[in-house]
Amino acid sequence: MPIMNQYKSGFVSIIGPSNSGKSTLMNAILNFQLSPVTSKIQTTKERISGIYNNDKIQFILYDNPGFINKSYNKLLYKYMERASISSIYNSDIILLVIDINNSIECNIKIIQSIINKVRNPLKILLNKCDLVSQDICDIYKKINKDIIFISSKKKTNIPDLIQNIINILPFHKPYFNLKNNISDKNNRFFIPKIIEKYILKSYYYEIPYSTYVLLKEFKEKEDISIISCEIIVEKKSQVSIILGNKGLMLKKIAIQSRKEIEIFIGQKVYLDLFVRVICNWRDNDNFLKTFVYNK
Numbered sequence: 001m002p003i004m005n006q007y008k009s010g011f012v013s014i015i016g017p018s019n020s021g022k023s024t025l026m027n028a029i030l031n032f033q034l035s036p037v038t039s040k041i042q043t044t045k046e047r048i049s050g051i052y053n054n055d056k057i058q059f060i061l062y063d064n065p066g067f068i069n070k071s072y073n074k075l076l077y078k079y080m081e082r083a084s085i086s087s088i089y090n091s092d093i094i095l096l097v098i099d100i101n102n103s104i105e106c107n108i109k110i111i112q113s114i115i116n117k118v119r120n121p122l123k124i125l126l127n128k129c130d131l132v133s134q135d136i137c138d139i140y141k142k143i144n145k146d147i148i149f150i151s152s153k154k155k156t157n158i159p160d161l162i163q164n165i166i167n168i169l170p171f172h173k174p175y176f177n178l179k180n181n182i183s184d185k186n187n188r189f190f191i192p193k194i195i196e197k198y199i200l201k202s203y204y205y206e207i208p209y210s211t212y213v214l215l216k217e218f219k220e221k222e223d224i225s226i227i228s229c230e231i232i233v234e235k236k237s238q239v240s241i242i243l244g245n246k247g248l249m250l251k252k253i254a255i256q257s258r259k260e261i262e263i264f265i266g267q268k269v270y271l272d273l274f275v276r277v278i279c280n281w282r283d284n285d286n287f288l289k290t291f292v293y294n295k
């Protein structure tokens, strides 16, 4: 049992532009593949929480959707933005993740706008440093000496970052009594996310952004879990694209997803996938409130 007056605990939010490596950072800190990562923008649609635990420390990490471009006018993006903003105001520490490969002017603009907005302790992280030369880092160092340079993919500087977080965390008893859990969300939340990840990785153009996966059945038996999910698309014409020639594309998604779900839940899985059309679900408030943002 930890001595409570020495225990540190708090909430840490990861924010930043889409594709900057927020989810990769979350997984690097937790040392576990919790949050789905792909090379496509807007992979993370809902806030994903993970818990970092040791004998004296617990912090809850929130991986948020990326900043939303003003030209994205579907309702879904308003919900994503709201999730991200609420995180800024309700955290003990904010980690702003920026892709160092983007233009310096653009990055400085983002950093400045967040510094102006945020009142809580803020760490500015320039990510993907494995892809640039030291000269680029030096330019940023001259502009802001507090910037931390990391590579989430190669796990460079992650232990230092964790120590930095721990230094700032307030003394507080643990918020969650979940010593051995990596998240306060359960398998029911993460199973559809794994399938979504393979859809994002496998399809192009509008499909990755027009699909959402819903869990319909999750029966945990002694030796196998029976899972069935629906892949929601926006238009009839997208059904055949998801299925692919003779259904082979969907079959491939099912095989990849099943293998990863088996590792995630630690049990054999029987997985059924169905495709269903919900017209324009990204603009359907009822659908978004009921199925996406109620968890």
Ligand SMILES: Nc1nc2c(ncn2[C@@H]2O[C@H](COP(=O)(O)OP(=O)(O)OP(=O)(O)O)[C@@H](O)[C@H]2O)c(=O)[nH]1
Binding pocket: 017, 018, 019, 020, 021, 022, 023, 024, 025, 036, 037, 038, 039, 040, 041, 042, 043, 044, 045, 064, 065, 066, 067, 127, 128, 129, 130, 131, 150, 151, 152, 153, 154
């Ligand atoms: N080379 C390199 N690639 C990285 C690094 N961090 C992330 N990536 C890659 O960048 C892409 C986006 O990573 P994500 O972690 O999904 O980015 P995100 O910010 O969560 O993106 P959204 O959820 O869409 O907002 C993936 O292809 C990652 O493999 C890094 O440190 N170095």
Ligand SMILES: [Mg+2]
Binding pocket: 022, 023, 024, 036, 037, 043, 044, 063, 064
């Ligand atoms: Mg993400």
